Amino acid sequence: MPSERFVIPIGPQHPALKEPGHFEFSVEGERVTGATVRLGYAHRGIEKACEERNWVQSLYLLERICGICSHIHTTAYCLGVERLAGVEVPPRAQAIRVLIAELERVHSHLLWLGVAAHEAGFDTLFMYSWRDRETVMDVLEGLTGNRVNYSANVLGGVKYDLDEARAETIRKGVDYLEARTYYYLELVVHDPVFVQRTRGIGTVTREQAEWLGLVGPAARASNVARDLRVESPYAAYDLFPVQMVLETAGDLEARVSVRLKELFESYRVIRTILDKLPTGEIKGRMPKKVREGETVSRVEAPRGELFYFIKSNGTDKAERVKVRTPTLCNLAPMMTLAIGHQLADMPMLLAGVDPCFSCNDRSIVVRNAQEAETRWTWEQLRRYGIEVYKCKR
Amino acid sequence: MQAVIALLIFPGGLCVLLLGLAYEWLDRKLMAQMQNRVGPRWYQPVADLVKLLAKQETMPNGVNPLLFIGLPLVGLASVLTAALYVPLVGLAPSYSFRGDLIVTIYLLGLLTFCMSLAGSNTLDRFSLMGALRALTQLFSYEVPFLLALLGPALAAGSWQIAEISAYAETHWLILTQPLGFVVALIGLMGKLELSPFDAPEAETEIVAGALTEYSGRGLALFHLSRDVALVVGLTLVAAFYLGGMANPLWFFGKTLLLLLVVSGLQALFARLRIDQTVGLWWRYGMLLVLLQWLLMIVWR
Numbered sequence: 001m002p003s004e005r006f007v008i009p010i011g012p013q014h015p016a017l018k019e020p021g022h023f024e025f026s027v028e029g030e031r032v033t034g035a036t037v038r039l040g041y042a043h044r045g046i047e048k049a050c051e052e053r054n055w056v057q058s059l060y061l062l063e064r065i066c067g068i069c070s071h072i073h074t075t076a077y078c079l080g081v082e083r084l085a086g087v088e089v090p091p092r093a094q095a096i097r098v099l100i101a102e103l104e105r106v107h108s109h110l111l112w113l114g115v116a117a118h119e120a121g122f123d124t125l126f127m128y129s130w131r132d133r134e135t136v137m138d139v140l141e142g143l144t145g146n147r148v149n150y151s152a153n154v155l156g157g158v159k160y161d162l163d164e165a166r167a168e169t170i171r172k173g174v175d176y177l178e179a180r181t182y183y184y185l186e187l188v189v190h191d192p193v194f195v196q197r198t199r200g201i202g203t204v205t206r207e208q209a210e211w212l213g214l215v216g217p218a219a220r221a222s223n224v225a226r227d228l229r230v231e232s233p234y235a236a237y238d239l240f241p242v243q244m245v246l247e248t249a250g251d252l253e254a255r256v257s258v259r260l261k262e263l264f265e266s267y268r269v270i271r272t273i274l275d276k277l278p279t280g281e282i283k284g285r286m287p288k289k290v291r292e293g294e295t296v297s298r299v300e301a302p303r304g305e306l307f308y309f310i311k312s313n314g315t316d317k318a319e320r321v322k323v324r325t326p327t328l329c330n331l332a333p334m335m336t337l338a339i340g341h342q343l344a345d346m347p348m349l350l351a352g353v354d355p356c357f358s359c360n361d362r363s364i365v366v367r368n369a370q371e372a373e374t375r376w377t378w379e380q381l382r383r384y385g386i387e388v389y390k391c392k393r
Numbered sequence: 394m395q396a397v398i399a400l401l402i403f404p405g406g407l408c409v410l411l412l413g414l415a416y417e418w419l420d421r422k423l424m425a426q427m428q429n430r431v432g433p434r435w436y437q438p439v440a441d442l443v444k445l446l447a448k449q450e451t452m453p454n455g456v457n458p459l460l461f462i463g464l465p466l467v468g469l470a471s472v473l474t475a476a477l478y479v480p481l482v483g484l485a486p487s488y489s490f491r492g493d494l495i496v497t498i499y500l501l502g503l504l505t506f507c508m509s510l511a512g513s514n515t516l517d518r519f520s521l522m523g524a525l526r527a528l529t530q531l532f533s534y535e536v537p538f539l540l541a542l543l544g545p546a547l548a549a550g551s552w553q554i555a556e557i558s559a560y561a562e563t564h565w566l567i568l569t570q571p572l573g574f575v576v577a578l579i580g581l582m583g584k585l586e587l588s589p590f591d592a593p594e595a596e597t598e599i600v601a602g603a604l605t606e607y608s609g610r611g612l613a614l615f616h617l618s619r620d621v622a623l624v625v626g627l628t629l630v631a632a633f634y635l636g637g638m639a640n641p642l643w644f645f646g647k648t649l650l651l652l653l654v655v656s657g658l659q660a661l662f663a664r665l666r667i668d669q670t671v672g673l674w675w676r677y678g679m680l681l682v683l684l685q686w687l688l689m690i691v692w693r
Contacts, residue, residue, distance in 0.1 A: 008519070119597045124661070131429055346598065
């Protein structure tokens, strides 16, 4: 009977999810007939908080939007604010930004491979890929002193320089990882049991991908040429160009292999940067106040296009910072795709777009169009949050 | 007096429980080593058991209390009974009668059935899905597994475990019935819901499957039952295919070898979807075992 749907809830607490999100799959036997998503469990009011802090303080706050792709968030923010302020960033700083961004991509993709393998019940691959990920974590720690929030970007440049000895350890790490990545690529394409779980699952055609607005590796797996590093090179990507990696199949297997093949591109770019690092300063002078104006800053995060809108009113604080993360673009299409698949494919389908919920969660106030526009202060938002959670309890 | 000791302490009862825990530890440790982890210490299964037994048991609303409490007991009792009919630690079975092979396999199947019932007893959606999957899996591996164990019975001309084991002492059936051996060993993995056949308890989809609502004593008893089933299953396969009854040390070596293979297979594969599991058993497992039977008949 259509009225008696059997709904399998996944989340907000569920072993398949490492972050809170809520999915409801209605099933008939093992077949999924409907899927909905509810987000917002990890909303922290970061955008609003940025309006209360000065330009430098906001940088550290925005770095904490995501625990995995922290550097790319500050890169997007810094590029935007620097453009507003008209600050010239030394080429060496831009190159180091790209270097860390690519190392971060390596770390993010290896982490994702492990998660995807775990969702497929392939814990051996999970353990192996996370062990190898330690290599890139160590490299990042050696470079910046931190494993996760590197805090490498500052407005006007970067904080850390690197010498030849450091470059050599990075090269060694990259060599090791490249050999391992070859192995994993072989494995995910040829292991018959794993391929059974990925080939032909969650297929998105090129037209669908464009229509649904997929971004990042998920789009590139469907042969949509969408990579900001190539399309509009930012920071030092014009000096160190990246080749776009495309797959045509559009299924889960293609999403796995796109990410792994991208890693080789990252390794190549890292090596090129280390060999041809521009000389000079690593930080330009940054004024305390940023002149009035607004800008859009787009960068390619490991998960896809990351979008920042920054508006300045001429003071030392931002008038508005708006963040749109790639997960938001990718999650909704997956809900459409879920229908008709098996319940067992759901965790992998979700993991296939590499969702990052805490990146993603923003608050939306739905208001009547006739009402006068209201603006909330940080204090009001804070009080509202407390009230909401009081009611929920 | 001797019968009571055989029933409660050795080789049945307590001894099987301890063996079960030891095998569980070995399995976990071997898996960990293959997955590049350290793995648990030797007393971890015992510690888990004690902790679970000491924990408060929460009974969810809407369950039949009698079934909720009774099913773990029936499950454990059935596998402990099964243990009496198999040549544990390489010694002659404590009890033996004609056709006890069928009873043993039935008792092992009863455990899976108890878990599925326990799952469908609750209103939890994960449990219901898990129970459904466990039963689906039962119907897929049970027939090939049974036929694979009947191969040695056919060769020995008896359906009594003691006689088959005695026959196997002089005939290493793994050499004459390799296909049957493979199906029996993998069937055992299906029976115990070990990876890659762990769809009934796939944690990334349905949390803990049929046992999601169990905590405390019920969960402990189910875990213990599964450990005992592991011992019984390994003993059966080792006795039938790897040279029958032998001195305990030698026999332990054989079961250990089997466990090593099982752990390796667990570490090697991604989880199969439930439809893939069914397909695997009916398309390949069944075919292999029938081929084996055909060869045996032609051989004669």
